[in-house]
Amino acid sequence: MGSARVTLATVVAAVTVGLVVYSQTIAFYGDEGFHLLAALLISAGKRPYLDFFYQHVPLYAYLTAGWFHFIGQGWRSAHLLSALYTSAAIWLAAGLVCALVRDPAWRAPAAVIAALLFGLHAGVIQYATVGHPYGFCLLLMMAAFRLTITAVHRERPWCSAGAGLCAGAAAASSLLAAPVLPICFFWMLRHHQVGDRGGKAIGFLAGAAIPFLPLLWLAAQGFRQTWFNILEFHVFHRRESLPGTIVSDLRMLASLWLESPQGLVPALLAAVGWRFSHDQTDWDPARRAEVALCAWLTLSLGILAACALPTHPAYFVLMIPFLSILASVGTYAIGSRVSCPDRPVWVVLLVLGLYVAGLAKPAYQMGKDLDVFMNRWPSRVDVAREVNRVTPEGEEVWADEFIYVAAGRVPPSGLESFYPYDLRLLPASEVPIKLVPQSQLDAWLEAGRFATVAIEAEDPRIGALGLPRLYSKRTPVHGYDIFWERTNQR
Amino acid sequence: MDRIEASAREMVPRSSFALMSVVGILTAGLVAYSQFLALYGDEGFHLLASQLINAGKRPYLDFFYQHVPLYAYLNAGVFRIVGNSWRVPHAISALCSGAAIWLAAGFVLQRVQDRHWRLPVAMTAALFIGLSALVIPYGTVGHPFGLCLLLTVAAFRMVILAVKRNRSWLAALAGLCAGTAAASSLLTAPVAPILLFWMLRHNPAGTRWHKAVWFLGGTLLPFLPLLWLAIQGPRQVFFNVVEYHLFFRQRYQATVWANILDDVRTLFDLWLGTTQGLLLILMAALGLLFLDERDEWAPAERAELFLCGWLAGGLGVFLSCTYPVWKQYFILVIPFLGILAAMGVYGLGTRVWVSSGRPAWLALSVVLLFTLGLARPAISMGQNLQFVSKRWQHVEAIARAVNEVTPAEQDVYCYDEFVFFVSGRIPPTGLENSFSRDVQLPLRLAELLRVRSPDQLDQDLAAGRFATVVVEYDDPKVEAFELPHRYAGHTRIGTVEIFWGRVEGEK
Numbered sequence: 003m004g005s006a007r008v009t010l011a012t013v014v015a016a017v018t019v020g021l022v023v024y025s026q027t028i029a030f031y032g033d034e035g036f037h038l039l040a041a042l043l044i045s046a047g048k049r050p051y052l053d054f055f056y057q058h059v060p061l062y063a064y065l066t067a068g069w070f071h072f073i074g075q076g077w078r079s080a081h082l083l084s085a086l087y088t089s090a091a092i093w094l095a096a097g098l099v100c101a102l103v104r105d106p107a108w109r110a111p112a113a114v115i116a117a118l119l120f121g122l123h124a125g126v127i128q129y130a131t132v133g134h135p136y137g138f139c140l141l142l143m144m145a146a147f148r149l150t151i152t153a154v155h156r157e158r159p160w161c162s163a164g165a166g167l168c169a170g171a172a173a174a175s176s177l178l179a180a181p182v183l184p185i186c187f188f189w190m191l192r193h194h195q196v197g198d199r200g201g202k203a204i205g206f207l208a209g210a211a212i213p214f215l216p217l218l219w220l221a222a223q224g225f226r227q228t229w230f231n232i233l234e235f236h237v238f239h240r241r242e243s244l245p246g247t248i249v250s251d252l253r254m255l256a257s258l259w260l261e262s263p264q265g266l267v268p269a270l271l272a273a274v275g276w277r278f279s280h281d282q283t284d285w286d287p288a289r290r291a292e293v294a295l296c297a298w299l300t301l302s303l304g305i306l307a308a309c310a311l312p313t314h315p316a317y318f319v320l321m322i323p324f325l326s327i328l329a330s331v332g333t334y335a336i337g338s339r340v341s342c343p344d345r346p347v348w349v350v351l352l353v354l355g356l357y358v359a360g361l362a363k364p365a366y367q368m369g370k371d372l373d374v375f376m377n378r379w380p381s382r383v384d385v386a387r388e389v390n391r392v393t394p395e396g397e398e399v400w401a402d403e404f405i406y407v408a409a410g411r412v413p414p415s416g417l418e419s420f421y422p423y424d425l426r427l428l429p430a431s432e433v434p435i436k437l438v439p440q441s442q443l444d445a446w447l448e449a450g451r452f453a454t455v456a457i458e459a460e461d462p463r464i465g466a467l468g469l470p471r472l473y474s475k476r477t478p479v480h481g482y483d484i485f486w487e488r489t490n491q492r
Numbered sequence: 493m494d495r496i497e498a499s500a501r502e503m504v505p506r507s508s509f510a511l512m513s514v515v516g517i518l519t520a521g522l523v524a525y526s527q528f529l530a531l532y533g534d535e536g537f538h539l540l541a542s543q544l545i546n547a548g549k550r551p552y553l554d555f556f557y558q559h560v561p562l563y564a565y566l567n568a569g570v571f572r573i574v575g576n577s578w579r580v581p582h583a584i585s586a587l588c589s590g591a592a593i594w595l596a597a598g599f600v601l602q603r604v605q606d607r608h609w610r611l612p613v614a615m616t617a618a619l620f621i622g623l624s625a626l627v628i629p630y631g632t633v634g635h636p637f638g639l640c641l642l643l644t645v646a647a648f649r650m651v652i653l654a655v656k657r658n659r660s661w662l663a664a665l666a667g668l669c670a671g672t673a674a675a676s677s678l679l680t681a682p683v684a685p686i687l688l689f690w691m692l693r694h695n696p697a698g699t700r701w702h703k704a705v706w707f708l709g710g711t712l713l714p715f716l717p718l719l720w721l722a723i724q725g726p727r728q729v730f731f732n733v734v735e736y737h738l739f740f741r742q743r744y745q746a747t748v749w750a751n752i753l754d755d756v757r758t759l760f761d762l763w764l765g766t767t768q769g770l771l772l773i774l775m776a777a778l779g780l781l782f783l784d785e786r787d788e789w790a791p792a793e794r795a796e797l798f799l800c801g802w803l804a805g806g807l808g809v810f811l812s813c814t815y816p817v818w819k820q821y822f823i824l825v826i827p828f829l830g831i832l833a834a835m836g837v838y839g840l841g842t843r844v845w846v847s848s849g850r851p852a853w854l855a856l857s858v859v860l861l862f863t864l865g866l867a868r869p870a871i872s873m874g875q876n877l878q879f880v881s882k883r884w885q886h887v888e889a890i891a892r893a894v895n896e897v898t899p900a901e902q903d904v905y906c907y908d909e910f911v912f913f914v915s916g917r918i919p920p921t922g923l924e925n926s927f928s929r930d931v932q933l934p935l936r937l938a939e940l941l942r943v944r945s946p947d948q949l950d951q952d953l954a955a956g957r958f959a960t961v962v963v964e965y966d967d968p969k970v971e972a973f974e975l976p977h978r979y980a981g982h983t984r985i986g987t988v989e990i991f992w993g994r995v996e997g998e999k
């Protein structure tokens with residue numbers, strides 16, 4: 003067990019270093035802007051839903067705001083935190099496999115496979131190292147999972163309360179993690195072994211409720227706005243706001259799960275792992291139930307992600323830890339039953355070789371434009387620096403979320419999120435949120451309301467709204483045009 | 493050996509019948525596909541070569557043909573008996589593919605010991621091959637792929653028999669099959685040496701070298717037409733069969749590295765970017781790992797299944813080095829990979845899926861997943877079904893129109909070999925094979941090889957040498973050579989313009 007832990011620690015440390023380096027150099031995701039901006043706005047005393055549009059549950063934004071308060075605001079610290087959360091989740095997942103697989107020849111290989119299937123997943127690398135709740139949710143879900151399986155063997159309800167707290171915090175950070183909450187709860191009740199079942203259930207629910215307190219507090223102040231942001235938007239307006247059809251969703255699912263080594267290989271191995279554990283009469287029932295819990299979590303998180311119309315590859319990141327655990331059990335099953343059990347190396351190499359080959363294509367695409375990929379955040383920081391240089395303190399700036407975050411500037415009310423384009427086309431009376439209609443935004447621009455405008459150089463509004471006429475100064479910075487010093491020609 | 497034969501003897505006839513039914517359905521599907529949807533751009537020059545052979549012309553010496561000649565000669569023989577029609581070679585290819593599926597699945601049926609698993613695993617092998625997105629479109633056209641599938645699997649099975657039995661003619665027959673495959677398409681060239689070395693290694697001492705000589709004798713026989721042609725024109729034969737492939741094949745990128753990268757991308761997309769490719773690779777690897785389990789297999793059985801691995805690996809490596817690589821080449825690997833992949837399913841079922849007791853469910857799940865891999869090509873074909881199903885009708889309409897307006901002995905200018913084949917016309921020198929136009933050669937060598945450059949063909953066009961001209965409607969030649977003024981007759985079929993009736997004084 004000791005040497006397995008050392009091997010595993012080395013592998014996880016190497017993966018952590020890789021994730022941290024990636025998070026500080028290449029990591030960038032279009033959707034992280036409004037999460038980081040929400041944290042910035044909360045730091046400035048604003049409230050999600052009530053003071054600005056934010057279509058997510060609020061915990062991650064509040065915690066990031068707290069992190070910014072202590073460490074200092076910036077994309078690097080948010081990225082670093084996500085990478086570390088993810089690494090901790092990898093450690094928890096691989097550690098669990100160490101406990102599940104008791105065959106000494108296979109303990110370290112199976113745990114290493116779990117760590118690498120998790121840590122080398124293209125989605126995890128891409129989406130769990132940015133200023134987005136995925137990294138945080140991965141850690142919380144893994145912690146909830148491990149606390150749940152510990153709780154059934156403990157007399158006192160602390161572990162179940164901890165499990166509930168973690169599962170609740172995950173769900174209160176991203177609704178995509180919501181299935182963890184009921185599944186862990188019912189699994190705990192079903193497989194309860196010692197202590198008071200009712201007490202543990204209450205502990206779990208109480209723990210789960212705590213992370214939702216900020217949401218309840220906001221709902222108490224503005225129920226309609228909270229309801230719209232958290233539910234109504236997703237049910238009725240998401241499809242309008244995002245491009246895509248059911249056919250394009252199916253095509254994406256096929257390319258993600260059937261036509262990629264990073265999808266099909268772990269999925270098949272997970273199926274083998276689940277079936278293997280199901281058949282293992284020499285495994286104690288608790289171990290088999292733990293694998294079954296893993297399968298339930300994988301399935302439910304996958305189904306929820308697939309049903310989020312339109313879906314996105316990033317949503318499936320949350321099922322990767324559980325899929326990796328199942329797949330490592332599957333690899334162990336194949337290695338120990340189909341092939342020579344005392345020589346895991348060939349099976350491990352085969353699985354990892356195929357899996358890592360799935361990274362080749364995105365890595366190649368990235369390698370071709372490495373400068374562009376490595377410069378996505380730094381270039382915005384340069385734009386923000388220039389915006390701050392030319393704009394007096396207290397003056398209003400027109401920019402996107404990334405520039406506001408990098409500049410540390412609070413946007414004017416209504417400009418906090420550029421995301422829901424189609425909502426802006428609805429009459430203001432139908433949208434119970436602080437969202438300014440598109441026509442109003444254009445009118446503000448045309449009226450020269452903003453002291454500085456940082457706008458993408460290809461944006462047709464530059465010509466259509468006559469920005470060069472409205473401002474006497476203009477400078478191009480990394481694909482943005484910055485206009486400042488208003489003229490009198492309005 | 494005893495165990496295998498005993499297993500074969502105790503094989504329930506019902507299993508064979510059930511397997512035969514599945515293979516029968518697959519073959520019927522392949523034949524139907526071959527008659528209604530199958531058309532492959534490169535089959536035109538193969539079919540035309542057969543037509544030219546029947547007209548008394550010789551490949552290499554009288555026209556450019558960058559392949560070994562046996563398939564063209566065999567097709568020519570078929571055309572003599574049943575007449576020129578694309579439907580016949582299509583049906584023959586589909587039947588050959590069906591026979592290859594039967595041989596491969598039959599092999600699996602004999603090798604699986606567990607009677608509960610025998611039929612599901614054999615059916616899985618049959619479906620892995622018959623539902624392959626490579627076998628369906630490329631094993632059903634007038635191209636040597638279908639024939640080569642049958643011959644390579646037949647050679648594989650003959651060699652196994654030859655090692656077990658003390659009959660040299662079986663070795664000769666194995667060599668004949670392997671040689672015929674290689675003499676039909678050089679892409680199958682690795683099969684003969686792999687089988688020969690395997691036979692030498694696994695044949696009991698005593699008759700080893702004797703059988704090797706018979707094997708080599710059988711291998712050489714199908715190359716006699718090539719030798720006969722080489723005697724008459726060694727330079728032409730060497731250029732077409734060797735030199736062209738080494739130095740003149742068309743590459744699409746400017747640098748060697750860019751071309752290699754293109755090839756790597758093709759390989760990646762085929763094997764790691766498709767459900768079928770990934771599943772075959774995974775299951776075949778599992779099958780090989782399962783073979784490592786010495787308790788399960790007798791040494792002879794292991795050797796036979798490892799031979800499958802050698803053939804899949806050898807062909808795979810050879811085909812990956814063809815530069816440029818085309819995905820359709822890998823159809824030749826599918827039978828051997830299919831056998832190994834089915835063994836992987838067997839290993840999984842008997843070692844991991846132990847308690848289910850219903851082998852059919854596992855086999856069915858894997859085959860369903862494999863079949864899902866057909867969805868994307870099927871969808872893209874479905875979107876163009878109208879176009880795909882009418883491609884041959886389109887060619888036939890053009891050929892009919894050309895024959896109506898062109899006297900029998902007059903020359904037709906057309907870059908599409910299909911039109912010459914369907915119209916039953918002999919193309920002018922230089923238009924027998926569209927690949928010849930990309931070859932840049934010194935004039936004397938070009939004349940020797942019957943290759944005419946696009947410039948030379950343009951000169952002929954400018955000189956009004958052709959009674960009829962068939963070009964795409966957007967071909968700049970229409971304007972450049974003032975075809976509407978130089979020809980009195982003009983019609984359009986689909987995207988193709990046909991000009992005929994040379995205007996006197998405009999030549």
